[in-house]
Amino acid sequence: MAGEDAGGAGCADDTGFDGVGCYRCEPYDQTTLENACTDASCVLFDNSLRLPSLSDGKLPELPPTASAVAGAGAGAGGGGSNAGSAGGGGSAGSPATGTDCESLRGQGAVLYVTGSTAARPFLQQIAQQLALQNVFVVYTPTGSCTGVDAIVNGTLMRTGPAPLPSSATYWDASSAKACDLPAEGVAADLGISDVFAPSCPGFELASLDSLGIRDAHGPIQTMAFAVPANSRLSEISQQAAYLVFGFGKDAQVLDAEGRPVWNDESALLQRSASSGTQVMLAAAIGVPPGQWKGKANKSSDDVAAALQAAAATQEQADASLGILGADYVDSRNLRAQIRMLAYQDSKQGCAVTPDSSDKAKDKQNVRDGHYPIWGPLHLLYKVDEQGNPQNAAIRDELYSMVGYLSGTKALPNGVKLFDVYASSGLIPECAMRVTRTADGGPLVPARQDNPCSCAFELSTTGATDCAPCKVQGDCGADEICAQGYCERP
Secondary structure, eight states, X not given: OXXXXXXXXXXXXXXXXXXXXXXXXXXXSHHHHHTBOOSSOOBOOOHHXXXXXXXXXXXXXXXXXXXXXXXXXXXXXXXXXXXXXXXXXXXXXXXXXXXXXXXXXXXXXXXXXXXXXXXXXXXXXXXXXXXXXXXXXXXXXXXXXXHHHXXXXXXXXXXXXXXXXXXXXXXXXXXXXXXXXXXXXXXXXXXXXXXXXXXXXXXXXXXXTTTTEEEEEEEEEEEEEEEETTOSOOEEEHHHHHHHHHHGGGOOEEOTTSOEESOOGGGEEOOOTTOHXXXXXXXXXXXXXXXXXXXXXXXXXXXXXXXXXHTTSHHHHHHOEEEEEHHHHHHTTOTTTEEEOEEEOTTOSSBBOSSSSSSOOSOHHHHTTSSOOEEEEEXXXXXXXXXXXXXXXXXXXXXXXXXXXXXXXXXXXXXXXXHHXXXXXXXXXXXXXXXXXXXXXXXXXXXXSSOOHHHXXXXXXXXXXXXXXXXXXXXXXXXXXXXXXXXXO
16 A cells, blocks of 8 residues: 555555555655545556556666756746737637727726636626626636736736737626727736646745735645546546646557557647646646647636547547636536546645546545645735725725635625635635645645534535534534634644
């Protein structure tokens, strides 16, 4: 069993995970967390049989690249770049809508937001709540690292002919609408990123504090490798993903019956070096985001559409492999069309999905440290010397928006934030039992001062085994009364 030496004798349970083995003592680092005994489903990806290119269990070096990895910006504080044109959210060359985004100021306040495409479903729910207060969120889904660039370098948001986004999106209380940004561009009030800023190419040395930038954390996002639901493939290992996206047609990955799989680069659906989804997965598998093999896609919408189209034949379905956020799949109810693969980390004994099973939506394996590809949503904005939003004209509105997105401010109209998270496939940080400080960084156990695992489980599954409480005296000595339940901190 992986990690069987950790913690000393007596910690290995050879019967766990259907004989693969698990770690039954209190986990304390990433290896013991990933291999801890649990009731979740776990399936072996046998690297020794399915990856013939491994030499003594070691991965080969990545092939050399013809040019430097494309970055999202000129570098932290580098004075701007053309990153705002990357990964546009509209169709190339589409005509202008004729609606001026600035005209919304006649109805209320306007907040300009750019960045993560994966965060769009969650952002929409918050934006529609703000629209009821006459606060309009104008958004361009350009990719996480473009969101970082917009705040760090001040690169302006623009719409127009390709490769710019054809239009921006804003929401009223009921639907999404399109509008055109000013021709000269407009400064972003908020940049949204799925990844820590230093994970973005060109921003490795960025010090947000010294640049006067606040990084408020929103909910936890989970990234996954995905296939059409009728694919015969259901799991992948870190080593297999490294070979597939690092070597493409030369990966030499086999299915459980010994047949080559995922060797058609036109069916490997990557995003781009500026995509938070790709950056986070790149940190997990060890292939830099600008060196991935496969077909580039502008957005999660494009990847999902390609996966669904590949279901037309069994051959296409088995050849296809893409990347998506779990929140994207769950918020759009796509599990009948798209399967998120179980993932087996480099020192993990078997592969797990983000949830306790492929039918559940509890994100149990993310929350307890079994599934490692996750990170908080990052909400970036400029602050003044007092730590307040630099743009005083929208200070209160920006505070409200960040508060709603991060969970520090109750949503209006009685909407329960946990229900929003549950329907969006997201996890509040207070429900996490592990933490990290960098994308792909080591997982360590976390203690929450105000835990909410029980309340979150109730929202996601409709039930919880936790004892209800009103005061601390209702709970045991090793528990905390929080969110109405006796929680383990």
